[in-house]
Amino acid sequence: MIDHLVDLYKMRGWGVRMITDAEYGVGKFDRHFRDEICRHDKLEAVAVTLAEAAHALGWDLAAFHVSIDALELPRAGSGEFIAERMGWPAASVEGWRRFKFARDCPIGARCARVTEPFFWTCDERQAGWFDGELGTENRRVLNYYGRFITSGVAVPVHRGACTSYVGWCSRDRDAREQASANLGSMFFIAHAFIHHVEDLLSAQAPDRASNQLTERETECLTWAARGKNRDEIALLLHRSRDTVHFHLQNAIRKLEADNRTHAVAIACTRGLIRLR
Numbered sequence: 001m002i003d004h005l006v007d008l009y010k011m012r013g014w015g016v017r018m019i020t021d022a023e024y025g026v027g028k029f030d031r032h033f034r035d036e037i038c039r040h041d042k043l044e045a046v047a048v049t050l051a052e053a054a055h056a057l058g059w060d061l062a063a064f065h066v067s068i069d070a071l072e073l074p075r076a077g078s079g080e081f082i083a084e085r086m087g088w089p090a091a092s093v094e095g096w097r098r099f100k101f102a103r104d105c106p107i108g109a110r111c112a113r114v115t116e117p118f119f120w121t122c123d124e125r126q127a128g129w130f131d132g133e134l135g136t137e138n139r140r141v142l143n144y145y146g147r148f149i150t151s152g153v154a155v156p157v158h159r160g161a162c163t164s165y166v167g168w169c170s171r172d173r174d175a176r177e178q179a180s181a182n183l184g185s186m187f188f189i190a191h192a193f194i195h196h197v198e199d200l201l202s203a204q205a206p207d208r209a210s211n212q213l214t215e216r217e218t219e220c221l222t223w224a225a226r227g228k229n230r231d232e233i234a235l236l237l238h239r240s241r242d243t244v245h246f247h248l249q250n251a252i253r254k255l256e257a258d259n260r261t262h263a264v265a266i267a268c269t270r271g272l273i274r275l276r
Contacts, residue, residue: 029056030185034192043200044076044085050193051086054168057182061087061149063167066197068108069274071225072265073097092148101144104137111156111165117187119153119176122146151175153183155190159198162271166190201269213251213272220247222273225264 033053037046047064054062063083066074073093074082081093095101102108107120122142134142152169153176168186170178179186213221216237223233230248234241248260257263267273 030188033189037196044082047082047086053189059168060171061169066164067269068112068163069268070265071102095144101141104141106134106138107154111154112163117153117155121151153179155187157191157194164194217247217251220244221251221267224260225273
């Protein structure tokens with residue numbers, strides 16, 4: 001896979017310094033990162049290690065999304081958003097949540113359609129946005145991101161029906177040049193990180209035999225994730241409002257969630273429901 005990426009990105013003008021990563025396979029830095037994240041059994045600690053690896057590779061910030069369908073950002077045990085522990089300004093996190101950027105983020109949307117790492121920029125006029133495929137809401141998201149970063153590289157990670165990604169972000173450098181120096185490490189680290197996080201979430205998940213969502217619970221939760229209230233879901237499913245409430249409450253209980261929004265976030269993260 002890495003050899004394929006080297007050939008691909010060499011042709012696309014990403015530079016040739018990345019060849020060093022491929023020629024020597026998994027290097028000491030990559031092995032150190034893999035071993036370091038595997039020492040941790042908390043998402044917060046693994047995420048901070050990802051941020052440290054990003055800094056070591058010359059990036060200003062790192063980001064990740066366990067599932068592009070999840071609307072909420074993960075929190076640390078203290079209640080603080082993990083993104084803040086990774087160095088993201090509190091204002092950037094608050095804006096992402098308040099304006100529901102998960103639904104309109106063009107980075108996540110593109111990750112759902114491709115398997116290769118790609119360059120992106122907050123400047124919608126640049127060619128990084130693939131023949132002007134951005135919509136009005138996509139541009140709004142990028143304009144907001146532009147307050148904190150300028151460009152980056154996303155590494156999609158596909159696991160069955162679920163799409164995750166790791167983002168490597170720069171405040172003022174050209175992300176293409178930055179990536180050309182260590183694309184191999186970025187690719188390996190992104191996959192090692194996501195797979196370890198998946199193992200952590202699977203280990204923390206409740207017993208599936210006794211907590212599996214029924215078809216109707218999944219259906220109700222999916223409509224809730226799309227912004228429908230109980231009355232609207234009842235009309236869509238030709239059921240009573242009380243029946244919909246019953247199924248949603250069962251889903252909340254089985255997922256050990258605090259409320260419906262929390263249940264939607266958990267279900268999206270585990271790949272139980274999808275928004276797209």
